[in-house]
Each structure stands twice: as C-alpha cells, then as structure tokens.
Amino acid sequence: MAQQILQRTAVETPRVAAPALAPMTEPAPELSVILPAFNERANIPMMVERLSRALDGIDWEVIVVDDNSPDGTSALTRDIGSRDRRVRCIRRVGRRGLAGACIEGMLASSAPYVAVMDADGQHDETLLAAMVAKLRQCETDLVVASRYIDGVTDSGFSASRAKASQWSTVLARKLLKVELTDPMSGFFMLRREVIDELAPKLSTQGFKILLDIAATGRDTLRVAELPFVFGARLHGESKLDARVALDFGQLLLAKLSNDAISYRFVLFCLVGATGVGVHMAALYMVHALGVESFGVQQTIATIVAIAWNYVFNNAYTYRDQRLAGWAFVRGLLVFELVCSVGAISNVGVASLIYAGGPSWWIAGLGGAVMGAVWNYAVSAAVVWKTP
Ligand code: GDD
Ligand code: MN
Numbered sequence: 375m376a377q378q379i380l381q382r383t384a385v386e387t388p389r390v391a392a393p394a395l396a397p398m399t400e401p402a403p404e405l406s407v408i409l410p411a412f413n414e415r416a417n418i419p420m421m422v423e424r425l426s427r428a429l430d431g432i433d434w435e436v437i438v439v440d441d442n443s444p445d446g447t448s449a450l451t452r453d454i455g456s457r458d459r460r461v462r463c464i465r466r467v468g469r470r471g472l473a474g475a476c477i478e479g480m481l482a483s484s485a486p487y488v489a490v491m492d493a494d495g496q497h498d499e500t501l502l503a504a505m506v507a508k509l510r511q512c513e514t515d516l517v518v519a520s521r522y523i524d525g526v527t528d529s530g531f532s533a534s535r536a537k538a539s540q541w542s543t544v545l546a547r548k549l550l551k552v553e554l555t556d557p558m559s560g561f562f563m564l565r566r567e568v569i570d571e572l573a574p575k576l577s578t579q580g581f582k583i584l585l586d587i588a589a590t591g592r593d594t595l596r597v598a599e600l601p602f603v604f605g606a607r608l609h610g611e612s613k614l615d616a617r618v619a620l621d622f623g624q625l626l627l628a629k630l631s632n633d634a635i636s637y638r639f640v641l642f643c644l645v646g647a648t649g650v651g652v653h654m655a656a657l658y659m660v661h662a663l664g665v666e667s668f669g670v671q672q673t674i675a676t677i678v679a680i681a682w683n684y685v686f687n688n689a690y691t692y693r694d695q696r697l698a699g700w701a702f703v704r705g706l707l708v709f710e711l712v713c714s715v716g717a718i719s720n721v722g723v724a725s726l727i728y729a730g731g732p733s734w735w736i737a738g739l740g741g742a743v744m745g746a747v748w749n750y751a752v753s754a755a756v757v758w759k760t761p
Contacts, residue, residue, distance in 0.1 A: 394634040402435065435483075477569070497560070514593075516591075516595050516596070519600055550588075558629060579621055649746065653742045657738045666667060684757075697758070719744060724744075
C-alpha cells in the first residue's frame with residue numbers, strides 16, 4: 375500500500391520543488407503518538423512520563439489534540455511542551471469529536487508512524503514498542519491493539535458496555551467485512567501515508583475511527599493485531615455516551631451505502647419519522663374534531679408537522695449550525711415558505727389517494743412522505759445552507 379500511495383501522490387499533487395539546499399537539520403521523529411483529549415488535564419503529565427519510559431530508544435513525540443477543554447488541558451500541555459519539545463499540542467476551537475481530533479492529530483505529524491491512544495492511561499503504552507517493531511518489518515500498514523484476542527480480559531468495562539462492544543464488533547465484521555477481533559479499539563498504530571490517503575474519506579464524527587479506517591481501506595490495508603488488557607482510567611470520567619451508539623449506526627449506514635447516506639440524512643429521517651407520527655396524531659385530532667373537508671384536515675396536520683420538523687432538525691440534525699434568536703424565527707419562516715410548495719403537493723397527493731379509496735390514514739401518510747423528501751432537499755439548500 376505504501377508504494378501504491380507514493381505513486382499516486384506523485385501523479386495527483388503538483389510537485390513543489392524543495393529548496394535545493396534544504397539541509398536535514400533535525401528530522402521528524404519516527405513515531406507520533408496522538409492523544410485525543412477532552413478534560414484530561416489531570417492525566418497528561420502521567421501520560422508523558424509513561425510514554426518516556428515505554429519509548430526509551432525510539433525517537434518519538436506526542437501530540438495532544440484538545441477540543442478546548444474547560445479544564446485547561448491545552449495550557450498544561452503547552453506548558454510541558456515549552457520545556458520538552460517532544461510534547462506538542464493542537465487546541466481546536468469550535469469543534470468537538472473524537473474521530474476528527476484523531477484525524478487532525480495524525481495529519482499534523484511528519485513521522486513515518488503514528489499511533490492513537492486514550493489520554494487517560496487505559497491503553498497499555500508498553501505495547502507501543504512492539505507495534506513499532508511490527509511496522510518496521512514492512513509487512514503491515516496498520517497494527518491494532520485488541521482487547522479480544524483469546525485469553526485477554528477486559529478490566530475497564532461494565533457488563534453492559536462489554537455486551538454493546540461485542541455486538542458492534544459482530545455487526546462490523548458481518549456487515550462491513552472488517553476482519554478485526556476488536557474494530558472498536560481506540561488504540562492502534564499505522565503508517566502515516568495510510569492516513570494521508572484515507573483522511574478525506576473518513577468521518578470526523580463519533581468514536582469509531584479505527585472501524586472507519588479499516589472499512590475504508592479494506593481492500594489495500596495489511597493489518598496485524600496484538601493483544602492488550604484494557605485498564606482503568608487514571609483520572610476523570612469516560613466521554614462515551616448514548617450518542618456513540620447513534621454514531622456507530624451512522625457509520626455502518628454510510629459505509630454500507632458507499633457514503634450515499636450521510637449522518638445528516640440519517641438524523642433527518644429520524645426526525646422525519648417522529649414528524650410523521652406528529653402529523654398522523656394531528657390529523658387524527660382534527661379528523662375526530664369533525665373538521666369538514668379532508669383537505670383542510672391534512673393542511674393543518676402538515677403545518678404542525680413542518681413546525682415540529684423544523685424545531686428538531688435545528689436542534690439535532692443541524693446541531694453544528696443551529697439557528698438561534700432572530701435567525702431561528704427567520705429560518706422557521708423560510709422553512710414554512712419553501713415547504714408550502716411541498717405542502718401543496720403533499721395535500722394534492724394525499725387528496726388524490728383519499729379520493730381513490732376510503733382510508734384517510736393511507737392518504738395522510740402518502741402526503742407526509744412526499745413532504746418529508748421535499749423538506750430535506752429544500753431545507754438543506756436554503757434554510758441551513760449546507761453545501
Ligand atoms: N479531542 C477530543 N474531543 N477528545 C475526546 C473527545 C472529543 O470530543 N471525546 C473523547 N475524547 C478523548 C478522551 O479524553 C480520551 O482521551 C479518549 O478520547 C477516549 O475517550 P474516553 O471517554 O476515555 O472513552 P472510553 O475509554 O470510554 O472508550 C474507549 O473504548 C472505546 C471502545 O469501546 C476508548 O478507547 C475509545 O477510543 C473506544 O472507541
Ligand atoms: Mn478511556
């Protein structure tokens with residue numbers, strides 16, 4: 375893979391001639407260890423110390439990628455870095471997300487090998503030397519530290535987390551054909567060219583960075599696994615919450631559909647599904663209230679469902695570009711306006727179905743689905759203005 379990538383880069387990127395006399399003063403280290411960190415201030419000094427010990431004899435650096443943690447993780451890291459050039463810090467502002475932090479950290483490296491591990495001491499750093507040795511043999515592009523190679527136990531997990539982890543492993547292997555015993559591991563090392571090549575295709579959301587890399591590079595990556603025991607955190611608490619399950623589902627869908635189905639679309643569909651429920655409930659109510667024409671009933675239900683969809687899409691689907699204050703009001707008006715065209719066809723479709731048969735709910739559903747598709751396309755373009 376390494377050779378293949380080098381060749382491809384040579385063709386695709388216009389070559390900038392290196393200054394003829396650029397001297398090799400101090401070359402990049404052999405290994406960059408990426409530590410994604412959110413509120414890990416208390417763990418950073420210990421991590422640096424542990425890495426120093428474990429990587430004795432290897433030229434290394436550590437890059438802490440902090441998402442502007444309120445606890446001052448960046449300031450502390452830079453402070454250590456001011457006295458130790460092996461310690462670097464990337465402070466990201468206005469962004470959150472483990473996968474994106476890992477990708478940016480890896481892309482900031484000029485070392486031939488990059489590793490990713492938790493900043494909280496849960497990953498056994500003494501494995502790093504063996505991982506480097508594996509890559510040096512030139513038969514491997516990616517080395518994964520696995521919690522599930524025979525005989526390895528998992529001391530850092532609750533029973534429910536262990537179950538969830540096993541399930542997602544099975545799904546990843548069956549659906550994505552990723553042959554790893556632990557595709558959810560947050561501890562791995564790879565050749566830097568791998569990430570240079572794959573980065574534009576990776577999702578920056580969620581926790582499943584390794585699974586994403588393995589699935590995206592499935593056909594070319596040569597992978598090896600080494601066993602390790604997942605330890606307990608030094609300080610602080612886990613950032614993995616219920617949203618991670620959603621992230622996982624989203625990644626599965628994106629990979630299975632060859633990126634045709636995006637994170638936003640999945641969320642939009644979820645909101646849309648609740649919107650259909652709201653629509654039907656509203657329709658049921660006005661229907662029961664005895665409102666005369668079916669067209670009026672469907673119109674009222676549609677207005678209610680559009681407002682509902684707007685509020686929830688603004689809160690979740692477009693969480694990263696949420697409209698607030700007057701922009702929220704303006705957004706709602708624009709949303710109602712552009713969707714009125716959709717609503718007209720919605721009512722048209724529903725009335726057509728209704729006229730053809732006695733079932734009010736099939737007619738209502740048909741109209742609502744029609745409206746949802748329209749809403750997605752139009753709102754993406756003019757309300758939240760995503761490219
Ligand atoms: N920059 C940044 N931004 N770092 C983050 C973010 C974020 O939004 N969320 C979490 N991190 C950092 C944490 O500070 C920690 O260093 C590391 O990413 C992993 O997060 P934890 O909160 O420690 O996760 P965990 O220990 O519960 O989960 C472990 O197991 C998962 C598989 O079940 C980790 O190893 C995960 O990487 C792994 O996917
Ligand atoms: Mn952890």
